[in-house]
Amino acid sequence: MTALTDGTRLAGGVAEETPLRRFLQEFFASRLALGGLVILAAILLIAIFAPWISPQNPYDLAALDLLDGRLPPGSASADRAITYWLGTDDQGRDMLSAIFYGLRTSLAVGALSAGTALAIGTTLGLIAAYIGGRVESLIMRLVDLQLSFPAILVALILLALLGHGVGKIILALVVVQWAYFARTVRGSALVERRKEYVEAARCLALSDVRIMLHHLLPNCLPPLIVVLTVQVAHAIALEATLSFLGIGLPITEPSLGLLIANGFEYMMSGKYWISLFPGVALLITIMAINLVGDRLRDVLNPRLQT
């Protein structure tokens, strides 16, 4: 509540207001977004420090005890050393540790592929908007073609042809996602290109690359950031889906999707925790990213505010 009144008072006209401060104030005016950001930060910390905070290294086979297999949540291990707060899977793996490690893989794959797609899409989108002509129609035709196919079908085609592996799934996700970035960047770069500061930069005989990167790109950032958050969430969800189907990440790089798939076969016999908890972790991650993304869209794009 205080944040809200502060925001209105400041909007009333205080001299030292900077765009960044106004942005932060508007962003945190929504408690939901603040909650999302806090959860997201916590998840990131867990993912980064997973090896140090996990009760057990779930992929060190020496640390696993098959006698502990499929224990319900809250049971103690056979040697009484640790308590399995979220139960164990069929290998006697502590689910909490497995989820920590899984978050690490899921987030890394999601961020890496969305980041690569961002770089490729932005470059092509800027080139399309700046150069125009045949280059533009070629790039935009590709974008249209890409977007006319459902994401999961494109991923299926690529994975069916290329096979499994971390690199391949990242490649598939990049191929699925680059078009969204290209379309977004081109849209806003087309508007910016006609503005006077770009003309001024041209009159100064600055190089095309410099104009694109230093003048056009910074002004296309707001919509790009919004698309990035959405696409990171998408990438994580799609990777989990493909891993669940068994055509995503290999068993050596267990992501949340794979953990859920492992538990799926035991669900029928009432051993719900092997599937349920990784699913909840996946869900919280995706929801947190979406909450932050939704708020970013509202704040960064005044046209959408009602």
Next chain:
Amino acid sequence: MTVFILRRLMQSALVLVVMSALVFLGVFAIGNPVDILVSPQADQAEIARSTAALGLDKPLWQQYLVFLGNALHGRLGNSFVFNEPSLRLIVERLPATLELAFSAMMLAVVLGLPLGLYAGLKPETGFARAIGVGSILGFSLPTFWVGIMLMMVFAVELGWLPSSGRGATVSVLGVEVSFLTWDGLKHLILPAVNLSLSRIALVIRLAASGTREVVHMDYVKFARAKGLRPRRVILVHVLGNILIPVVTVLGLETGAVIAFSVVTETIFAWPGIGRLIISSITVLDRPVIVAYLMMTVFLVILINLLVDILYSALDPRVRLGEGEARA
């Protein structure tokens, strides 16, 4: 109109050729197509015969043409696992997938339209807010996770509905369908709900934002001023005008629903093409993979084409706008 249809037809044909070339090159790039298109158990003589039959001694572009010709005749190789023509396997399982996909689309319209309409007409009410939150959830929850939860609650814990398979089917015009028997219907509910959730969310969002726009239009105000019953204003004037974008987007989503049925079919063991392709990928049954990809790509392109033509017939601005879109 004819010009527009012809141009779209040409574009679709081009896309189909490009996609088939990609699939062909993909298959070719992985390795020797003989290994891919001929059973691994084949002996030397058979491999030599197949190499000649497949035209693998010819240059690449000629091979591609042969591949295209074979594909047009429905010859995409025999499945290693079933030892049957791969295309026949796909066609046999297609009705199950289509039934699932269309049930999901029906649910999306039947549930999504009224909810979205309500949320758009009375955005301030608590129920409308709940619908909004629900549609965000429907968008962001991964389909497979929702499917698992549905199965856990309704099939495992409560035991109300069966968890897998298609149930009893009835043959209608030579096609097996399950929605006409009670048992089949029970089997259909969970997978259809699972597949439709994100589309319901989509329809809600489209309908709600469309309604919010339309209620402020002059023709709606005029209809109210004329003293028409509110029910008639909503059903004829509001609904009639939000229907075009909803139907268009939903039409374009049909391809995605068919592709996404891969997930739902795997969870609920629904005997459609989605389940076939996943098991084929795991055992590397490449002829089936190629047949599935060609079939789905063809379906998606066909659906996009039909929706485009329908849309331009409904809304002439699309056709007229073609020229100025580049400006």
